[in-house]
Amino acid sequence: MIVLEARDRVAGRNLGGHLKNGVAVEMGGQWIAEGHTEVLGLVGELGLETFASYDDGVPITLFRGQVTRATDLSQLGLTPTAAPEVDRMAGLLAELAETVSLSAPWLTEEAATLDATTFAEWVRSNTTEPEAVAYWQALVRGVFAAEPAELSLLHFLFYVKSNTSLEVLISTTGGAQEQRVVGGTHQISERLAEGLGDVVRLGRRVTRIVQTDTGVHVHADGAEVTARRVIVTVPPALAGRIDYEPALPAQRDALTQQMPMGSVIKTQIAYPKPFWREAGLNGLASNFDDGGLSVTLDNSPHDGSCGVIVGFFEGAEARAVADLTPEQRKDLAIESLVTFFGPEAADPIDYVEQDWMAEEFTRGCYGGRLGAGAWTSFGPALAAPVGRIHWAGAESAEVWNGYMEGAVRSGQRAAAEVLGGLSS
Amino acid sequence: MIVLEARDRVAGRNLGGHLKNGVAVEMGGQWIAEGHTEVLGLVGELGLETFASYDDGVPITLFRGQVTRATDLSQLGLTPTAAPEVDRMAGLLAELAETVSLSAPWLTEEAATLDATTFAEWVRSNTTEPEAVAYWQALVRGVFAAEPAELSLLHFLFYVKSNTSLEVLISTTGGAQEQRVVGGTHQISERLAEGLGDVVRLGRRVTRIVQTDTGVHVHADGAEVTARRVIVTVPPALAGRIDYEPALPAQRDALTQQMPMGSVIKTQIAYPKPFWREAGLNGLASNFDDGGLSVTLDNSPHDGSCGVIVGFFEGAEARAVADLTPEQRKDLAIESLVTFFGPEAADPIDYVEQDWMAEEFTRGCYGGRLGAGAWTSFGPALAAPVGRIHWAGAESAEVWNGYMEGAVRSGQRAAAEVLGGLSS
Numbered sequence: 150m151i152v153l154e155a156r157d158r159v160a161g162r163n164l165g166g167h168l169k170n171g172v173a174v175e176m177g178g179q180w181i182a183e184g185h186t187e188v189l190g191l192v193g194e195l196g197l198e199t200f201a202s203y204d205d206g207v208p209i210t211l212f213r214g215q216v217t218r219a220t221d222l223s224q225l226g227l228t229p230t231a232a233p234e235v236d237r238m239a240g241l242l243a244e245l246a247e248t249v250s251l252s253a254p255w256l257t258e259e260a261a262t263l264d265a266t267t268f269a270e271w272v273r274s275n276t277t278e279p280e281a282v283a284y285w286q287a288l289v290r291g292v293f294a295a296e297p298a299e300l301s302l303l304h305f306l307f308y309v310k311s312n313t314s315l316e317v318l319i320s321t322t323g324g325a326q327e328q329r330v331v332g333g334t335h336q337i338s339e340r341l342a343e344g345l346g347d348v349v350r351l352g353r354r355v356t357r358i359v360q361t362d363t364g365v366h367v368h369a370d371g372a373e374v375t376a377r378r379v380i381v382t383v384p385p386a387l388a389g390r391i392d393y394e395p396a397l398p399a400q401r402d403a404l405t406q407q408m409p410m411g412s413v414i415k416t417q418i419a420y421p422k423p424f425w426r427e428a429g430l431n432g433l434a435s436n437f438d439d440g441g442l443s444v445t446l447d448n449s450p451h452d453g454s455c456g457v458i459v460g461f462f463e464g465a466e467a468r469a470v471a472d473l474t475p476e477q478r479k480d481l482a483i484e485s486l487v488t489f490f491g492p493e494a495a496d497p498i499d500y501v502e503q504d505w506m507a508e509e510f511t512r513g514c515y516g517g518r519l520g521a522g523a524w525t526s527f528g529p530a531l532a533a534p535v536g537r538i539h540w541a542g543a544e545s546a547e548v549w550n551g552y553m554e555g556a557v558r559s560g561q562r563a564a565a566e567v568l569g570g571l572s573s
Numbered sequence: 574m575i576v577l578e579a580r581d582r583v584a585g586r587n588l589g590g591h592l593k594n595g596v597a598v599e600m601g602g603q604w605i606a607e608g609h610t611e612v613l614g615l616v617g618e619l620g621l622e623t624f625a626s627y628d629d630g631v632p633i634t635l636f637r638g639q640v641t642r643a644t645d646l647s648q649l650g651l652t653p654t655a656a657p658e659v660d661r662m663a664g665l666l667a668e669l670a671e672t673v674s675l676s677a678p679w680l681t682e683e684a685a686t687l688d689a690t691t692f693a694e695w696v697r698s699n700t701t702e703p704e705a706v707a708y709w710q711a712l713v714r715g716v717f718a719a720e721p722a723e724l725s726l727l728h729f730l731f732y733v734k735s736n737t738s739l740e741v742l743i744s745t746t747g748g749a750q751e752q753r754v755v756g757g758t759h760q761i762s763e764r765l766a767e768g769l770g771d772v773v774r775l776g777r778r779v780t781r782i783v784q785t786d787t788g789v790h791v792h793a794d795g796a797e798v799t800a801r802r803v804i805v806t807v808p809p810a811l812a813g814r815i816d817y818e819p820a821l822p823a824q825r826d827a828l829t830q831q832m833p834m835g836s837v838i839k840t841q842i843a844y845p846k847p848f849w850r851e852a853g854l855n856g857l858a859s860n861f862d863d864g865g866l867s868v869t870l871d872n873s874p875h876d877g878s879c880g881v882i883v884g885f886f887e888g889a890e891a892r893a894v895a896d897l898t899p900e901q902r903k904d905l906a907i908e909s910l911v912t913f914f915g916p917e918a919a920d921p922i923d924y925v926e927q928d929w930m931a932e933e934f935t936r937g938c939y940g941g942r943l944g945a946g947a948w949t950s951f952g953p954a955l956a957a958p959v960g961r962i963h964w965a966g967a968e969s970a971e972v973w974n975g976y977m978e979g980a981v982r983s984g985q986r987a988a989a990e991v992l993g994g995l996s997s
Contacts, residue, residue, distance in 0.1 A: 265722035267945050270694045298689040298945035301722075356780070356816070386830045390814045392780070399895055399930035403937065406810045406833035407944075468950050471823055506823035513827065520831075520944045521691050521722035526892050 151376070152345065153369045155354035155510045160338035162514055162543075163553070166417070168499045172450045173333050174417040174457060176503040177514070178553050179448075181328040184313060185554035187561070188337070192330060195340040199328040203447040204321040206426060208433035209489060212280055216489060218430070225435055231280035238275055238285070239315055245302075246310040251547045254307045255528040264525040268305045269297035283437035290443045290463040291435070292318055294411025294515050299464075301521045311550040321433070321446070325552065331451050334553065354510070355381075357392040358538060365537040378567040382541045382560070384517045385531070386410050387510070393538075401535055404527040407520065408544065410513025412467040412506055416442070416460045416482050419499035423449045423456030425490045432458060434489040441466070441485035455498070458486060467506065475502055516551045517544045532559070537570070539563040575800070576769065577793045579778035579934045584762035585806075586938055586967075587977070590841070592923045596874045598841040598881060599757045600927040601938070602977050603872075604750040608737060609978035611985070612761070616754060619764040623752040627871040628745040630850060632857035633913060636704055640913060642854070649859055655704035662699055662709070663739055669726075670734040675971045678731045679952040688949040692729045693721035707861035714867045714887040715859070716742055718835025718939050723888075728943045735974040745857070745870070749976065755875050758977065778934070779805075781816040782962060789961040802991040806965045806984070808941045809955070810834050811934070817962075825959055828951040831944065832968065834937025836891040836930055840866070840884045840906050843923035847873045847880030849914045856882060858913040865890070865909035879922070882910060891930065899926055940975045941968045956983070961994070963987040 158164075166176040181188055181199060192199060207219040210226035219226035227235055249257045257263065272285045289297045292308070309315050317324045330336065342349045353369035358379060367374045381388050389405025396402070425432055425447070432447025443466050448459035460482050462470050470478050479500040486494035505514035519528070532545040541563040546555030582588075590600040605612055605623060616623060631643040634650035643650035651659055673681045681687065696709045713721045716732070733739050741748045754760065766773045777793035782803060791798045805812050813829025820826070849856055849871070856871025867890050872883035884906050886894050894902050903924040910918035929938035943952070956969040965987040970979030 265691075265693050265720070267689075267691055267694065267722075269689050269945070270691065296689070296946050296950075298691075298725075299947075390816075392814075396931075396933040399928070399936075400892070403833065403836070403892075403930065406936065407831065409827065409830035412827070412950075465950065468824070468827075504823070506827065507820075509820040512823075512830065521693070522720050522944075523723075526720075526836075526889065 150348055151374050152342075152349040153353040153355050153367060153372070153374065154349060154351050157351050159342045159349065159351070160335040162505070162511055163333075163335040163338060164503065165333040165335040166501055166503070168417070168419050168455070168457070168501065170419070170455060170499065172419070172455055172457070174448065174459075174501065175329070175333045175335070176415060176417075176501070177335070177505070179329055179334050179459075180326040181330070181334075181553070182317065182325045183323070183327060184317075185549060185552065187557040188554045191337055191341070191557065195337060197336055197340070198331045200331055200451045202321050202326055202329055203423070203426070203449060204431050206429045206431040208431055208435065210435045210437055211488060212283055212437040214438065225284070225433075227284065228280055231278055231284065234276055234278045234281040235284050238272075238281065241275065242306065242309065242315060246306040246314075249303070249306045249310045251307070251311055253529070254303060255525045257303065260303060260525050263303035263306060264301045264522055266302040267298045267521050268300050268302050271302045271305075272297060280437065287435050287437050287443065288319065290466065291461070293518050294413040294461075294463045294467065294513070295518055296464045299520055300518045301524060303524045304519045307524070308550060311546070311548055311555070312552065321431070326446065329451075337553075355391055357394070359394040360536045360538065378537050378539060378570055380539045380541050380560070380563045380567060382556075383510075384408070384410060384542055384544050386512060386517055388540070397535060398530070400527055401530040401533075404523075404530045407523050407527065408517035410506075410511070410517055411515050412464055412471075413514045414462040414467050414470065414478065414502055414504045414506070416462070416478065416500065416502040417448060418458045418460060418482055418486060418497045420456040420458075420494070420497055423447060423453070424493045425456070425458075428490075430490065434485075436485065439466070441488070442482055445486065445489060458490075460485065471504065471506060478502060532562070534566055534570075539566050574772055575798050576766075576773045577777040577779050577791060577796065577798065578773060578775050581775050583766045583773065583775070584759040586929070586935055587757075587759040587762060588927065589757040589759040590925055590927070592841070592843050592879070592881070592925065594843070594879060594923065596843070596879055596881070597757050598872065598883075598925065599753070599759070600839060600841075600925070601759070601929070603753055603758055603883075605752040605754070605758075605977070606741065606749045607747070607751060608741075609973060609976065611981040612978045615761055615765070615981065619761060621760055621764070622755045624755055624875045626745050626750055626753055627847070627850070627873060628855050630853045630855040632855055632859065634859045634861055635912060636707055636861040638862065649708070649857075651708065652704055655702055655708065658700055658702045658705040659708050662696075662705065665699065666730065666733065666739060670730040670738075673727070673730045673734045675731070675735055677953070678727060679949045681727065684727060684949050687727035687730060688725045688946055690726040691722045691945050692724050692726050695726045695729075696721060704861065711859050711861050711867065712743065714890065715885070717942050718837040718885075718887045718891065718937070719942055720888045723944055724942045725945045725948060727948045731948070732974060735970070735972055735979070736976065745855070750870065753875075761977075779815055781818070783818040784960045784962065802961050802963060802994055804963045804965050804984070804987045804991060806980075807934075808832070808834060808966055808968050810936060810941055812964070821959060822954070824951055825954040825957075828947075828954045831947050831951065832941035834930075834935070834941055835939050836888055836895075837938045838886040838891050838894065838902065838926055838928045838930070839938075840886070840902070840924065840926040841872060842882045842884060842906055842910060842921045844880040844882075844918070844921055847871060847877070848917045849880075849882075852914075854914065860909065863890070865912070866906055869910065869913060882914075884909065895928065895930060902926060956986070958990055958994075963990050
């Protein structure tokens with residue numbers, strides 16, 4: 150086995166960073182849920198440790214310039230008018246999500262209708278409550294780093310079911326943001342790579358994959374590898390940029406044309422201490438308005454040596470600030486934090502950021518999404534092997550799609566396909 | 574100047590074909606409108622001739638298995654219930670299209686709303702008449718080779734305005750299908766290439782474009798060209814597959830991730846004579862149902878030596894038949910023609926087809942489209958130069974977008990940019 154990696158590091162959408170004070174901060178994927186059994190297994194095997202994300206206190210929301218402090222954890226600080234409306238809609242979505250086939254979303258009973266509807270349209274058809282509309286926009290930004298019109302209802306429902314439930318997707322305790330890895334998640338890939346030794350070849354961007362009757366030739370910058378099978382692990386949007394011979398089947402090629410990556414800039418803002426905790430806040434701030442950070446969470450280190458807020462510019466917000474300087478984005482992020490957490494937020498000790506849209510070998514996070522019409526037209530090509538080429542990556546996972554856990558499971562699935570193919 | 578062409582022929586989405594009897598048929602772009610002044614100018618300069626597309630008689634429609642013959646040319650055979658409804662909606666669309674900024678669609682007054690709405694959603698919100706809904710689906714298939722949910726209302730309106738009006742888009746006489754070129758449109762590019770001589774390098778797929786302070790290096794299969802400026806003329810979906818150094822700005826890269834090409838298989842079915850003409854039919858059949866050819870037109874040669882129907886499998890119909898054999902598609906096409914034009918259609922003398930989705934260097938026709946949310950997020954990157962790289966092609970045209978005329982005009986615009994850049 151040979152692993153060809155375009156970057157000069159492993160871990161892809163996981164990336165380790167540091168504050169000036171030496172504290173490790175995750176610049177990419179960072180959270181693990183209780184149900185992420187394969188990732189947790191790897192973490193244990195590799196001698197890494199997890200710790201619970203900070204989640205004491207209540208979250209806040211910003212809506213029409215007004216910060217509201219939640220009294221009930223599950224309501225995110227929604228007003229008494231909006232809360233039951235959001236609950237009702239969440240119930241409808243949970244029922245619809247139940248109907249989705251995870252192994253073949255295009256075969257879901259009402260697939261054609263669910264796929265021809267954008268999530269924005271579903272929201273518009275189901276409520277006129279402005280705060281509820283804003284809630285769902287904020288949720289889509291937080292989960293998909295995209296806007297509600299940019300994904301089909303079917304994609305939304307698939308993703309909800311794939312990741313257990315809406316509640317799991319947006320929760321820390323008991324949810325997808327529950328645990329972190331001491332020192333950062335990128336260590337998982339680093340330690341795996343150490344174990345693999347020199348089969349991992351860095352700085353080898355794959356540019357061309359040639360299949361013949363007897364094998365497959367993979368051309369990378371300055372290297373050519375011949376193998377019996379190949380697993381492509383980059384997201385479809387990037388996989389489409391590899392040159393294939395013979396050319397890919399039309400449906401697979403078309404899929405790569407319409408599964409764009411989300412838009413996100415991840416920031417970490419550090420303070421001498423996690424001052425918001427003293428005010429009874431858990432650090433979760435949801436921005437229902439346009440402008441500034443879309444969402445924040447407490448991302449302070451395990452040892453409590455300083456306070457860190459992780460803040461995301463997502464979807465339209467990320468695109469709006471993409472051309473600014475880091476310094477300008479820092480100012481905007483601080484402005485958001487002052488709004489959320491008060492004047493103490495005005496004086497951070499550090500700010501670091503990662504623009505995933507600008508990363509040539511990722512081109513957006515958290516992952517690829519399918520817009521209206523795409524699942525039913527091109528979905529079957531998402532994971533189906535093409536001759537000796539197999540597809541893995543978080544986008545191709547049935548369960549825990551979009552997460553590290555989905556990526557690992559998709560790798561196991563692709564490995565099983567390859568082993569089956571090699572033995573036949 | 575050097576022209577690098579990936580194929581072993583010029584003309585791209587224009588392609589000449591022949592029936593067994595020697596009659597030329599266009600396997601790609603074929604029609605010219607009166608307003609296509611630049612293309613008509615080239616046709617004249619190059620010594621080619623145009624002739625009027627056949628348009629005597631009336632069109633027919635198929636809806637719920639029933640063929641209806643139009644009494645009024647403008648109504649396409651719609652029932653008395655559907656016709657005024659379609660008219661009313663066309664009026665609304667014309668009014669909305671008026672508001673669109675062609676040079677900057679994202680600055681259109683209601684851009685955010687128009688862009689967050691799919692065309693399917695607009696139809697659903699504006700009628701409950703089943704035949705009207707089916708009409709708009711057929712129209713979107715015919716114009717975009719896509720489904721109504723796969724494009725934003727803003728994209729639909731931009732395209733309508735860019736091509737003058739809905740009526741021009743769907744009309745033969747007085748419309749975008751008015752004229753043809755004797756012998757085929759591919760001759761335009763062929764004769765231009767002849768005039769250019771050996772600066773046109775065939776079989777040179779561009780794989781990499783490197784910009785430096787002093788110039789640009791273009792790497793093609795087996796060739797490297799150094800220049801001061803480069804014009805990339807492939808559609809965004811394909812342009813994104815070129816490797817750029819430095820990497821493209823995020824917005825331009827994101828655009829290439831979400832402007833997928835349409836889905837179409839073009840067929841030409843030949844008969845000893847154009848028998849439908851005797852029945853007073855002009856050959857235009859619009860399929861409002863699912864299954865079979867989406868639309869047909871009379872495509873008989875100028876000299877009337879035989880009868881030819883051009884038929885398109887478009888959008889979902891194209892995807893549904895993509896994995897069939899040509900023989901199976903031929904049977905389906907004939908079945909459609911028998912339904913449309915009667916039993917005489919059962920015995921064609923020839924059938925040829927072109928699957929544009931499978932063409933590695935086009936990957937779909939008629940062109941790229943923008944789904945919900947894309948124009949307002951990524952539109953500015955559609956034609957904006959990136960350093961020494963300029964963008965041309967039918968997708969980048971303000972006027973006659975999607976047509977040969979738009980392609981030529983975009984080339985003139987890019988050439989003017991380059992000349993401006995070279996002199997500065």
